Amino acid sequence: MEEENNLQGKFFSITEPQGTSTVIYQVNRTEKEYLKTSPKYTVERLGFSEEFVGKNKKKTFFVENPAPEGNPLVILSFAKERVVVNMGFLDYDTVKISRKPIPIKCSSIYNEEETEFKEFEYTPNMKRPISIIDPETTEEIKPTLYFDDETNEVKGKCKLKPNKQYFAFEVADRKKKG
Numbered sequence: 001m002e003e004e005n006n007l008q009g010k011f012f013s014i015t016e017p018q019g020t021s022t023v024i025y026q027v028n029r030t031e032k033e034y035l036k037t038s039p040k041y042t043v044e045r046l047g048f049s050e051e052f053v054g055k056n057k058k059k060t061f062f063v064e065n066p067a068p069e070g071n072p073l074v075i076l077s078f079a080k081e082r083v084v085v086n087m088g089f090l091d092y093d094t095v096k097i098s099r100k101p102i103p104i105k106c107s108s109i110y111n112e113e114e115t116e117f118k119e120f121e122y123t124p125n126m127k128r129p130i131s132i133i134d135p136e137t138t139e140e141i142k143p144t145l146y147f148d149d150e151t152n153e154v155k156g157k158c159k160l161k162p163n164k165q166y167f168a169f170e171v172a173d174r175k176k177k178g
Contacts, residue, residue: 009065026043041171073087073090114160144156
């Protein structure tokens with residue numbers, strides 16, 4: 001109990017129907033001083049605990065150090081052969097579903113051979129603009145880090161298994177076209 005009093009954050013819960021698994025990402029805007037070397041937005045998966053409520057699961061998500069102006073959220077609900085994407089906003093102690101979502105690119109990735117996908121710039125806290133998820137387990141594919149001698153930077157790539165489908169999403173800058 002004492003540990004809970006030291007936590008700085010907000011909790012919110014959702015109830016999932018059977019056969020559905022929900023994951024939630026917080027969208028972070030990069031601070032101005034890092035914009036030259038980092039993407040404008042990054043995503044960070046929220047941790048959660050779960051319990052059964054009848055035949056359904058109740059997931060309680062946690063946002064550490066919530067922003068005073070609120071936290072944009074990407075809510076992904078994985079069901080058999082489909083993904084439902086919702087945008088949300090954690091404001092004070094409520095989650096509001098947005099009517100005007102932020103731009104998000106979603107795609108399904110499938111290859112016949114093992115491949116590496118989407119080179120991205122590494123940030124020390126592992127926040128990045130793209131997330132690749134295994135829709136069967138809803139686990140995020142962790143990147144492999146390497147040092148790029150040409151740019152003198154640490155970068156990452158995600159290694160994808162052959163004959164397997166993945167779900168990828170990226171937060172886009174509204175000002176950029178394409």
